[in-house]
Amino acid sequence: MSESLSPPVRLVAIPRLAAGGRWRVEAMRSISEPLLLWFTKGQGRITVAGATRGYTPHNAIFIPAGVMHGFEVGAQVFGTAVFFHKVSEMPLPAHPQHLRIREAPVQQELNQLLDQIARELDSATPGSDRAVRCYAGLLGVWLERHTARLGTDAPDAARRLVARFTALLERDFRSGMGIADFAGALGVTATHLSRCCRESCGRPASALLHDRVLFEARRLLSETDLPVNRIAESLGYTSPAYFTRAFGHLTGQSPSAFRRAS
Known part of the structure; x- marks a missing residue:
């Protein structure tokens, strides 16, 4: 199928997102595409833009492109x-x-729309590409209607600050900036920023920073052939040795051992 006719959506079973390790969904990260998560079984917690909530069956969670998020995905989800x-x-x-x-x-x-999209994506019959676009359009309408009806309440001041922090963190986590640097860029103290993060997601600001950097380190180790020293440099570490110590402290493995296991 050519790029001009490529499907506007793709579907993935939520358990498959964790293939290769639960860190792929639980650690803080963002993606370049908008994402809709539709949970039909199980429960857990999800953090989006620094705000943590519980999810249960029949929860639909929309995450715009570039928004930092992570969620638990247990065996029953x-x-x-x-x-x-x-x-x-x-x-x-x-x-x-x-x-x-x-x-x-x-x-x-919603279940019927997703079933129809999946059926047409798997079909080789004439017109299946147009059918996918039509059903995807209806999915957008479904989301628009129910966002207007049930949409998330406006965040309070603490959550607004944490959302700004996670957006800045997503942009600059490779820079080597510390929490004091991020707090200064946001016009607050590091203590206030961490207090707001604890209120919003139950974790200090430093934990979100470490989680985001660690996800990228794992991704680069498992998906690329970049040498460890190049990965350390790309993530703002002052030396490969410091990166190796930090990675081992947080994961219990050296970068090389993690790469071999992956």
Whole structure:
């Protein structure tokens, strides 16, 4: 299928997102595509833009592109992740949304849309690409309607600060900046920033920073052939030895051992 006709969405079973290690979904990170998570079984916690909430079956969580997030995915968690490729083809929320869908007909409507999209994506019959675009458009309408009806409440001052922090962290986590540097850029003290992070997600600001850097380190070790010293440099560490000590302290493995295991 050519780029001009490439599907506007792709579907992945939520348990498959953790293939290769639960760190792939639980650690803080962001992706370049908007994401809709539809949980149909199980429960856990999800952190989006520094705010942590519990999720249960029939929760739909929309995460815009570039927004830092991570969520628990235990053995009993099932559902579908929808990655939006051609966002210009449909209106999508500008901010994260956590929708708790309690009405059975509304749950069924979303399930049917996802089933239809999956069926057409797997089909080789004429017109399947157009059918996917049509169903994806209806999915965008579903999300627009229920965001307007059930959308997340406006965040308080602490959550607004933490959302700004996670956006800045996503941009500059490779720079070697410490929490004092991030706090200064946000016009607050490091103590106040960490206090707000604890209120919003139960973790200090330093934990979010370490989690984001650690995810990128693991990703580079498992998905690239970059030497360890190059990875350390790309993540703002002053020396490979310091990176190796920090990685071992946080994971219990050296970077080389993690790479071999991956």
